[in-house]
Amino acid sequence: xxxxxxxxxxxxxxxxxxxxxxxxxxxxxxxxxxxxxxxxxxxxxxxxxxxxxxxxxxxxxxxxxxxxxxxxxxxxxxxxxxxxxxxxxxxxxxxxxxxxxxxxxxxxxxxxxxxxxxxxxxxxxxxxxxxxxxxxxxxxxxxxxxxxxxxxxxxxxxxxxxxxxx
Amino acid sequence: xxxxxxxxxxxxxxxxxxxxxxxxxxxxxxxxxxxxxxxxxxxxxxxxxxxxxxxxxxxxxxxxxxxxxxxxxxxxxxxxxxxxxxxxxxxxxxxxxxxxxxxxxxxxxxxxxxxxxxxxxxxxxxxxxxxxxxxxxxxxxxxxxxxxxxxxxxxxxxxxxxxxxxxxxxxxxxxxxxxxxxxxxxxxxxxxxxxxxxxxxxxxxxxxxxxxxxxxxxxxxxxxxxxxxxxxxxxxxxxxxxxxxxxxxxxxxxxxxxxxxxxxxxxxxxxxxxxxxxxxxxxxxxxxxxxxxxxxxxxxxxxxxxxxxxxxxxxxxxxxxxxxxxxxxxxxxxxxxxxxxxxxxxxxxxxxxxxxxxxxxxxxxxxxxxxxxxxxxx
Numbered sequence: 001x002x003x004x005x006x007x008x009x010x011x012x013x014x015x016x017x018x019x020x021x022x023x024x025x026x027x028x029x030x031x032x033x034x035x036x037x038x039x040x041x042x043x044x045x046x047x048x049x050x051x052x053x054x055x056x057x058x059x060x061x062x063x064x065x066x067x068x069x070x071x072x073x074x075x076x077x078x079x080x081x082x083x084x085x086x087x088x089x090x091x092x093x094x095x096x097x098x099x100x101x102x103x104x105x106x107x108x109x110x111x112x113x114x115x116x117x118x119x120x121x122x123x124x125x126x127x128x129x130x131x132x133x134x135x136x137x138x139x140x141x142x143x144x145x146x147x148x149x150x151x152x153x154x155x156x157x158x159x160x161x162x163x164x165x166x
Numbered sequence: 167x168x169x170x171x172x173x174x175x176x177x178x179x180x181x182x183x184x185x186x187x188x189x190x191x192x193x194x195x196x197x198x199x200x201x202x203x204x205x206x207x208x209x210x211x212x213x214x215x216x217x218x219x220x221x222x223x224x225x226x227x228x229x230x231x232x233x234x235x236x237x238x239x240x241x242x243x244x245x246x247x248x249x250x251x252x253x254x255x256x257x258x259x260x261x262x263x264x265x266x267x268x269x270x271x272x273x274x275x276x277x278x279x280x281x282x283x284x285x286x287x288x289x290x291x292x293x294x295x296x297x298x299x300x301x302x303x304x305x306x307x308x309x310x311x312x313x314x315x316x317x318x319x320x321x322x323x324x325x326x327x328x329x330x331x332x333x334x335x336x337x338x339x340x341x342x343x344x345x346x347x348x349x350x351x352x353x354x355x356x357x358x359x360x361x362x363x364x365x366x367x368x369x370x371x372x373x374x375x376x377x378x379x380x381x382x383x384x385x386x387x388x389x390x391x392x393x394x395x396x397x398x399x400x401x402x403x404x405x406x407x408x409x410x411x412x413x414x415x416x417x418x419x420x421x422x423x424x425x426x427x428x429x430x431x432x433x434x435x436x437x438x439x440x441x442x443x444x445x446x447x448x449x450x451x452x453x454x455x456x457x458x459x460x461x462x463x464x465x466x467x468x469x470x471x472x473x474x475x476x477x478x479x480x481x482x483x484x485x486x487x488x489x490x491x492x493x494x495x496x497x498x499x500x501x502x503x504x505x506x507x508x509x510x511x512x513x514x515x516x517x518x519x520x521x522x523x524x525x526x527x528x529x530x531x532x533x534x535x536x537x538x539x540x541x542x543x544x
Contacts, residue, residue: 009223010410011251011314031331031339035342
């Protein structure tokens, strides 16, 4: 302990104190302050950049989600439109078919009616012709009967021949 | 790794085997001790004296010394200015005037005052005395110490390392003006700065206050570390092994945490709340002694003792070259000395960092305790 105290140099202590105070002051002013400030600046810069990147990533994600949503909506709309169009088409076809059916039905009916009509008219004509023919024959027969019996028979035979020929 | 372990084991066993021979060697050296060998350092006693001399501060910057063929001791180095505050005021001269004498035989006369250098201390001789007389415990009886503000080797070390630190870190600071990431040597320094800030200052002082003290902690950390490392170079600085320097550093820390201590820090020390009133004065004495004496004392002694011990061990191992020369031969002693001092120097490199870290960490811890907000504990 005594040698230790003997080794202690007050002069060196004073000189060291002065030098250390100067060194600390100079180091703080010229080295540590600017260094620590720059380091902090850099660190906060890095932190900000990281945060910005994270934000950008999130925004991108949102954007993508939006896009997807839009696409989905568009697809749904398209599907709905297609469906509607199909329905309309089907309906139109059905209507057209119905109309066509109606029209043909009407035509057929008309045709049938006219056929019926024609048929009846023809029948009436035939009836009329037959009646006239019968009357004519009857008239001629009656006329011949009066002259001779023989002639009458011949006439009938002749008439009948005609009739068969007809 | 296995080979390395084997090698270390091998060397350790050799060392243990050889150290049993040390006593023989010492005895035989003693018998051959020759006082007139031109100041060569080659006996156990001379080595011891040399080591003790080395770990002290020195007024010369000597790089090495040798004895020429004529038996004269030659010192290579350069003198440093001596600045004294004496009974007659300020006196300055160069240390070369002592001619490397360290036992008080060379007397330097300035302004009618006579000075001698004994064991690296400068004494002023009493009036009308022409020679120093010593008592039986080898203390000068007719001379007294003077206040010595000389630019000693330690002061040169502090100045050198101070300029080095200023140069390095101001360059790093300037680099940030032009670029975001420093280049070259500054890139090595930057992570160290971040390390001290994030591993020492921030966790020990707390997020709220650490900014104020980081400058001091950084300076102290790099100051101690680089000085410790410079002590391992052949320049042989032993700045952080000087009590005056470590005391100065410890007192800085003491002043900083005492000045910045919060009201509740001082209240807890002087009048501890929550304990019986009778015990409070006793606690106050213990707390005050802890804060004002024990904490700085532990700081200054730890650093001083570790670095001095490191120097002593390294130099002792180097001295094996001389002390074991007779028992091992020149090659054996030199080889053993080189191997052992190599490994212990590696450990010293680690210690250099460790002591800087511990000093800074404890300073930060003490400051943190002083500025901490106690409110949440009650």
